[in-house]
Amino acid sequence: EVQLVESGGGLVQPGGSLRLSCAASKFTFSHYWMTWARQAPGKGLEWVATIKQDGNDKFYVDSVKGRFTISRDNGNNSLYLQMNSLRVEDTAVYYCARDVFCFGGSCYSEVLRYWGQGTRVTVSS
């Protein structure tokens, strides 16, 4: 069974930084795009960022552009989210999810079938 385990959350002051990690197992990590999503308190799910399988292309929701950086280490089956200049409104549970499947030069749209259980980020003074 696919496993995704997030870590790195915590309490940080506004303007501070955090680095989230997502450890992936039980699938060929390097064949998949990976996505971060979040849920703020009392709010719904929100897509945050996606990275292609080779790390060469990255996509972000407008509200985090220039502040967050998604990256990956295919050798260690790990996904990261570097969050800088954090704001109170970034307070949320952050989830990683497995995304598009790519193999042999072709990619196939996949639903976000597998998610981790999330890591909580609190931005507060």
Place this chain on the structure above:
Amino acid sequence: DIQMTQSPSSLSASVGDTVTITCQASHDILNFLNWYQHKPGKAPKLLIFGASTLETGVPSRFSGSGSGTHFTFTISSLQPEDVATYYCQQHEDVPFYTFGQGTKLEIK
């Protein structure tokens, strides 16, 4: 951006009832619409993909329909374990996914 408008935001029903949630897309998304169940402290769980295809292992009391801009999600014979928040999500515009606002389902 594709906006997803989901309603109602909350609903309360009795065990055995049939409940329906709707989701409207701001643009034609064909059938690139998924439904998730989300319980506190848990990972979101995929229930329906392709607007109407039941994910493996999901009870048949869950169903979805629709295409284009209007979609419906139904739980027939509501069970206590169905208490959760439900979300629609479009993936026509990959990877700029958008979710509906969510529907919090409670048991009367």
